[in-house]
Amino acid sequence: VQKLRLILGDQLNASHSWYRVKSPNTLYVIAELHQEASYTRHHVQKVSAFFAAMAAFAHALKQAGHRVLHLTLDETSQYQDLPALLRDLIECYQTREFEYQLSDEYRLRQQLSVFSKSIEVSVQAYESEHFYLSDAELPDYFTAGxxxxxxxxxxxxxxxxxxxxxxxxxxxxxxxxxxxxxxxxxxxxxxxxxxxxxxxxxxxxxxxxxxxxxxxxxxxxxxxxxxxxxxxxxxxxxxxxxxxxxxxxxxxxxxxxxxxxxxxxxxxxxxxxxxxxxxxxxxxxxxxxxxxxxxxxxxxxxxxxxxxxxxxxxxxxxxxxxxxxxxxxxxxxxxMPEYATLNNLSATRDLPSWFWNGDTKMNCLHHAIKQSLDYSYAHHIQRLMVTGNFCLISGIDPDQVDDWYLGIYIDAIEWVEMPNTRGMSQFADGGIVGSKAYAASGNYINKMSDHCGDCRYQVKQSHTEDACPLNALYWRFMEQHIDDFSANPRTKMVYANWLKKPIEDRELILARAENLLSHIDDI
Ligand code: FAD
Missing domain, CATH: 1.25.40.80 (Serine Threonine Protein Phosphatase 5, Tetratricopeptide repeat)
Structure with a gap:
């Protein structure tokens, strides 16, 4: 084989210019890898979907007359990582050229770039030919920070x-x-x-x-x-x-x-x-x-x-x-890679244990998490305004929030997951993605859903034992970040409303929030 071409699990683009020419001297490699199945704890449907799609793609390429090597975990488990597998294949097939498509994920792009420099054969990287904007023209539109x-x-x-x-x-x-x-x-x-x-x-x-x-x-x-x-x-x-x-x-x-x-x-x-x-x-x-x-x-x-x-x-x-x-x-x-470390609001709390089983009395969160566990899917507002909002107003460590989203959703690949999670939903990037923090009280959930009617908590209350936890947590969050947000025209009104409340009410609400946070695993 003269040329070895790597196809990653999220590069199943049958229209790529690679496939216009068929050659018995080009071997396409598609491999299930331990490193990909375990770089985070993925939803089982997500791993199954990628592996099944890879197998189907390998089959379709073969049917179209290309030479393909599809390897399952059974065949790749002996290799420590992707470079180890590639090194072995290059040697085994005596290939003189190695080609790959640029990964959309920083981690893999780095790994393949380092690997490429370490091998003797000639290397070429291609665009994935998928997005509206090519990799090469992204700098014309975006600047760091x-x-x-x-x-x-x-x-x-x-x-x-x-x-x-x-x-x-x-x-x-x-x-x-x-x-x-x-x-x-x-x-x-x-x-x-x-x-x-x-x-x-x-x-x-x-x-x-x-x-x-x-x-x-x-x-x-x-x-x-x-x-x-x-x-x-x-x-x-x-x-x-x-x-x-x-x-x-x-x-x-x-x-x-x-x-x-x-x-x-x-x-x-x-x-x-x-x-x-x-x-x-x-x-x-x-x-x-x-x-x-x-x-x-x-x-x-x-x-x-x-x-x-x-x-x-x-x-x-x-x-x-x-x-x-x-x-x-x-x-x-x-x-990237700085983006992955941003924590603009200095959030450090652990993710509640019920994010892994949906076992919370808050109906909206129970529903969004259970659905995510059942189907590996939640729609945008469930991600942003239910689970994301809870993490934001409770001050959960964005590393843990990112990790949860990256694992649980069928569509979660870091390039799209992280700016949405760390940026849009957690405001940990200080506003690079969005102009404001998407913080909300129970009122928003009540406006957009029918969850509150059946909930054990009362959405109209703020500081009582039965009050919707989102209300007190929301006000605590806004109060805590008054210096960060009060100048923003989009939140000015919110602070005016907060300060209109009698001081005793404000204190009761803040006390309720502290109490909730102190037993966050049980709410
Ligand atoms: P639809 O509602 O039918 O929308 C159509 C398409 O638009 C989607 O398939 C998707 O390709 C695109 N889209 C919509 N919103 C976005 C967005 N904000 N960013 C990028 N593409 C978008 N999307 C992912 O693909 N992967 C993720 O890991 C991911 N993580 C997210 C995490 C958070 C905290 C939030 C708030 C959003 C996230 N999104 C992510 C964006 C969005 O929630 C999903 O794309 C969408 O819910 C997928 O469902 P759908 O295909 O039915 O989308």
Missing amino acids: KKHRLEHFYRKLRVRFNLLMEQDKPQGGQWNYDADNRQKLKVSDFNDVPTPLLFTNDVRPILQRLKRHNIETIGVAQDYLLWPITRCQANQLLAHFCRYCLIRFGRFQDAMTSKLDPKLGALGEDKQWTLYHSRLSFAINAKLISPKRVVDTAIAAYEAANGEITLAQIEGFVRQILGWREFVRGVYWAN
Whole structure:
């Protein structure tokens, strides 16, 4: 073999220019590795999804006439890490060239860069040819430490890629339709919630391998994985989204529910956690499908719907992929490796034990965590305003918060997980990603969900024994960071309201917060 080409588990991009030419002298290597299955404690569905998608990709490449070596944990367990395996393969196949695609994750990019310098054969690294912005042009948009703003970046990309534009103006005259979106889901809306498209990929052999090789995981295992693992399944999920979910995507993007209405019987558990979300993040992040294809297909569906799907829905969707997804990647690469150490609010508390089992009396947190353990999935607002908000206002160490998110979600790869978690949700980057800390009291949860009605705690109370813990924790957090936030125009009003409260009330609220924090594992 003349050339050895490495394909990482999140580089399953069948449209990559590598595959335009077939050569018996090029060997593609796809390998399950202990180091990848255990760099954090992953959700079992996440490891199964990556391993199953890798196997399917290897199979598809072989079918297309390429020479492929797919190695399972059984074959790679003897190697200490990826470089050890590669070194052995290069020697064994007597290859003269080693090629790889640039990893999206700092850890692996470093490892492969060091490895490349240590070998005798010639080395070439390629772009992954997946994102709107190439690696090479990221520095044109992002600078280390700079407080970039999504809105500015997003508008530039809308213009550059000519998406939802009328000449040089945004379609409809507005860039942002957030005000039309973000409604609560009412019982009368339940009937419309679509039945999700769930797959049944048999991953039993993978689960057995994980056991055999003592890979420690979290969460509920599924023998038949519901996540898409091939390009074809990703396309089916996209088509399902465009057909059934896009129509109300923006409107209910932030909604949360735990109501299984007995009369309607309609909102079964499956519909409850999926709502109108695309659940495409794993497929996109593993590069089974490209962001361009997702956005173009959704825009085509919007245009074909002749007004039935409103601009607010499609704009909300495009903003997430063209905007947020590309934006957090730029922030990550401009700021790594320092970004991983930022702790602007000096948060040091341990993550409560119930993050690992959902065993808390707070209904919203119980629900979001249990769902994450069951499905390796929570939607954006559950991540940001339920679990993320709790960690923020309780002052949990961002290293532990990052680690939890990196492990538990099906789509969690560090480049996208970390700016969202450490940055947007924990404000540990001091505002590089977002202009304010997303801190909220129980009031927000009550506005966007039906969790509070069934909760053991009272959302309208702040300092009593039964009061929603989020209320006291919120006020304590705001009080504690008064110097950090009071100058921000977005939080000025909050401080005015706090100071309007009688001093005795403020003291009772702060005392309640301290009390909650002192037995945080039991709330
Ligand atoms: P939809 O709601 O259907 O949105 C469509 C697509 O938009 C997603 O598939 C995703 O590709 C993209 N998108 C939406 N929001 C973001 C965002 N903020 N950043 C990047 N892409 C976005 N997303 C990940 O892919 N991996 C992560 O590890 C991750 N960690 C997160 C941690 C926290 C604390 C928060 C607040 C958000 C995180 N997100 C992460 C972003 C977002 O929550 C998920 O992308 C989304 O919930 C995935 O579900 P979906 O595919 O149904 O998304």
